[in-house]
Amino acid sequence: MILKNDLLLRAAKGEYTERIPVWLMRQAGRILPEYRAVRASLSGFKELVETPERAAEVTIQPVDILGVDAAIIFSDILVVAEGMGLTYEMEEKKGPFFPKTIESIEDIKKLRIGTAENDFGYTIEAIRITKKVLDGRVPLIGFAGAPFTLLCYMVEGGGSKTFSKSKKLLFSESAAAHLLLQKITDSTIDYLKGQVAAGADLVQVFDSWAGILSPQAYEEFSIPYLKQIADAIDNVPVTLFGKGAFFARKSMAELNCQVLGTDWNMDPKETRQIVGPNITLQGNLDPCVLYGSHQFIEEQTNSMIKSFGSQRYIANLGHGVYPDTDPLKVKHFVETVQSFDIRTLN
Amino acid sequence: MILKNDLLLRAAKGEYTERIPVWLMRQAGRILPEYRAVRASLSGFKELVETPERAAEVTIQPVDILGVDAAIIFSDILVVAEGMGLTYEMEEKKGPFFPKTIESIEDIKKLRIGTAENDFGYTIEAIRITKKVLDGRVPLIGFAGAPFTLLCYMVEGGGSKTFSKSKKLLFSESAAAHLLLQKITDSTIDYLKGQVAAGADLVQVFDSWAGILSPQAYEEFSIPYLKQIADAIDNVPVTLFGKGAFFARKSMAELNCQVLGTDWNMDPKETRQIVGPNITLQGNLDPCVLYGSHQFIEEQTNSMIKSFGSQRYIANLGHGVYPDTDPLKVKHFVETVQSFDIRTLN
Numbered sequence: 069m070i071l072k073n074d075l076l077l078r079a080a081k082g083e084y085t086e087r088i089p090v091w092l093m094r095q096a097g098r099i100l101p102e103y104r105a106v107r108a109s110l111s112g113f114k115e116l117v118e119t120p121e122r123a124a125e126v127t128i129q130p131v132d133i134l135g136v137d138a139a140i141i142f143s144d145i146l147v148v149a150e151g152m153g154l155t156y157e158m159e160e161k162k163g164p165f166f167p168k169t170i171e172s173i174e175d176i177k178k179l180r181i182g183t184a185e186n187d188f189g190y191t192i193e194a195i196r197i198t199k200k201v202l203d204g205r206v207p208l209i210g211f212a213g214a215p216f217t218l219l220c221y222m223v224e225g226g227g228s229k230t231f232s233k234s235k236k237l238l239f240s241e242s243a244a245a246h247l248l249l250q251k252i253t254d255s256t257i258d259y260l261k262g263q264v265a266a267g268a269d270l271v272q273v274f275d276s277w278a279g280i281l282s283p284q285a286y287e288e289f290s291i292p293y294l295k296q297i298a299d300a301i302d303n304v305p306v307t308l309f310g311k312g313a314f315f316a317r318k319s320m321a322e323l324n325c326q327v328l329g330t331d332w333n334m335d336p337k338e339t340r341q342i343v344g345p346n347i348t349l350q351g352n353l354d355p356c357v358l359y360g361s362h363q364f365i366e367e368q369t370n371s372m373i374k375s376f377g378s379q380r381y382i383a384n385l386g387h388g389v390y391p392d393t394d395p396l397k398v399k400h401f402v403e404t405v406q407s408f409d410i411r412t413l414n
Numbered sequence: 415m416i417l418k419n420d421l422l423l424r425a426a427k428g429e430y431t432e433r434i435p436v437w438l439m440r441q442a443g444r445i446l447p448e449y450r451a452v453r454a455s456l457s458g459f460k461e462l463v464e465t466p467e468r469a470a471e472v473t474i475q476p477v478d479i480l481g482v483d484a485a486i487i488f489s490d491i492l493v494v495a496e497g498m499g500l501t502y503e504m505e506e507k508k509g510p511f512f513p514k515t516i517e518s519i520e521d522i523k524k525l526r527i528g529t530a531e532n533d534f535g536y537t538i539e540a541i542r543i544t545k546k547v548l549d550g551r552v553p554l555i556g557f558a559g560a561p562f563t564l565l566c567y568m569v570e571g572g573g574s575k576t577f578s579k580s581k582k583l584l585f586s587e588s589a590a591a592h593l594l595l596q597k598i599t600d601s602t603i604d605y606l607k608g609q610v611a612a613g614a615d616l617v618q619v620f621d622s623w624a625g626i627l628s629p630q631a632y633e634e635f636s637i638p639y640l641k642q643i644a645d646a647i648d649n650v651p652v653t654l655f656g657k658g659a660f661f662a663r664k665s666m667a668e669l670n671c672q673v674l675g676t677d678w679n680m681d682p683k684e685t686r687q688i689v690g691p692n693i694t695l696q697g698n699l700d701p702c703v704l705y706g707s708h709q710f711i712e713e714q715t716n717s718m719i720k721s722f723g724s725q726r727y728i729a730n731l732g733h734g735v736y737p738d739t740d741p742l743k744v745k746h747f748v749e750t751v752q753s754f755d756i757r758t759l760n
Contacts, residue, residue: 227575229573230701230736232705232738235700236705239705239710240705240706240707240710279658279679281700282700283679283681312679314660314679315679315684333625333628333658333660338661354627354628354631356581357585359578359586360585360586371630390578392578
């Protein structure tokens with residue numbers, strides 16, 4: 069199917085874009101009243117994730133309502149852990165968590181390798197439906213969590229202030245950690261391949277907890293698994309995003325990926341200098357900027373664009389949009405990017 | 415009084431040190447059973463902070479028990495806010511928090527400028543006592559929170575996942591934010607000058623939440639206030655530590671400070687390249703390394719030292735030691751640094 073708006077894909081592939089494509093991490097869900105209406109009609113978050121028709125519906129909402137240049141499939145990074153046999157739950161306010169966590173190598177050995185066919189069917193079907201309903205209006209992004217981030221969730225049970233349990237595993241039982249990382253990686257590759265086969269035009273891997281590691285530990289516990297994933301997905305562009313992984317920008321950019329996601333701590337010009345010209349950058353507005361006035365949003369967005377430049381660039385936030393953000397401000401951000409006249413840049 | 419062990423001061427001033435000095439952020443308190451015994455004999459954390467004899471006692475404990483090369487006065491960064499009229503409380507597990515937070519410019523206008531004489535007398539007295547009891551064994555470090563970090567605590571009430579409230583203030587009421595930052599800065603300068611007058615041999619400013627800002631926002635909301643503080647303290651060395659502020663290393667090093675603290679995300683060699691040769695570096699072991707085996711701690715510590723080099727360097731963790739760390743492992747870290755033969759380095 070030919071895409072009517074393929075700006076995102078062209079930017080990802082390094083082709084010329086006459087204007088800058090824009091989407092937001094976490095755009096599907098949370099901020100839109102239309103999303104909350106759908107969710108309220110179901111038993112909760114998990115039923116929504118596991119009901120393909122409804123997941124497709126909320127995936128498309130931001131394309132209709134916010135006018136973004138891409139859809140991203142509605143799901144959660146924890147589905148991979150669930151596909152491996154570790155069930156997650158979702159609580160309002162608290163977020164997703166695992167009632168039972170990984171505590172020993174025996175727990176790790178019990179986990180299975182999840183497959184698209186047997187374990188992630190609902191997301192794969194949601195992608196098929198979304199592609200059909202989108203009818204080529206914009207590209208559809210598939211995604212998964214990075215193995216290191218999944219390990220943290222599976223060991224801690226949820227977020228953490230110090231990630232002591234995860235790091236105890238890495239630093240005192242590294243063989244067990246690597247076994248778990250490999251099982252997650254194998255599951256993730258099958259999952260992402262399934263997403264691409266079902267129609268995902270691009271995939272993004274989120275390493276949300278990258279920032280808790282030292283550069284050396286990241287090279288040992290995350291980069292090798294990101295490499296396996298990037299190498300395995302060879303027919304659509306791959307975006308790697310490591311929140312807080314400023315120290316790994318060069319390593320990540322050298323993997324077989326087309327786009328590097330950046331957060332607002334990372335100076336765009338410095339990032340470009342570090343990674344060189346042959347990769348597309350994505351990001352990186354502080355989500356809290358969207359709490360400011362329309363004028364403030366414009367100033368900050370335009371300043372960001374001037375730092376990134378108009379080519380090999382996909383505008384986004386530097387993290388998922390926060391739940392209490394006014395959708396009108398999100399729309400103003402989207403429109404500010406889309407109305408930016410790239411001829412004003414050198 | 416002449417110091418018997420002045421390694422820390424010599425390192426801070428850029429003088430030759432025949433071995434590497436070492437101390438740990440949060441070494442006073444938390445991890446030591448001897449500390450918990452003192453605390454249990456009082457009504458709680460605040461009584462300990464506000465009882466000079468006992469604060470001095472727990473300040474000196476890690477010098478006796480762990481053999482560190484410096485003492486750091488036992489206190490809390492929130493005392494400055496309390497001295498300005500905003501009372502904090504301390505709850506086991508939860509940590510310190512403000513029952514009433516700053517919500518408007520009126521709240522900010524009501525705050526007073528805290529002074530060493532009127533508002534921080536208990537810490538000043540604790541420093542006097544500590545100096546007397548220490549009797550020159552090791553230098554004593556005074557400290558305060560950075561104005562930006564204090565603002566975050568005073569606005570959020572405690573820690574936060576997104577720091578939305580603080581950033582709403584910065585991004586939509588920046589004049590109010592600057593007024594608050596200036597009042598905190600004025601209070602902090604008087605407090606630190608009082609600490610130095612009472613005998614602190616070096617002072618450290620902790621910008622614990624630096625990492626939540628973009629480089630531009632940090633230049634606007636933190637650097638100018640750190641500059642005022644660094645300029646005001648001119649008779650003892652000043653250490654600036656911005657957790658997560660990798661992007662501000664150059665800006666911070668250019669201030670009137672002698673030591674830059676670094677966390678474990680920051681590669682030592684890269685940091686040295688960014689800041690140049692004329693400043694001392696401090697840090698940066700991941701506190702979680704101390705969960706590993708003695709052998710692992712040695713490997714990681716020696717590798718860290720090799721990256722920093724033996725001169726203009728103070729060994730430390732990259733963050734405060736975590737409460738559940740085994741004191742024997744802390745001691746092993748200290749001894750590993752102290753037994754490192756610097757002649758093995760080029």
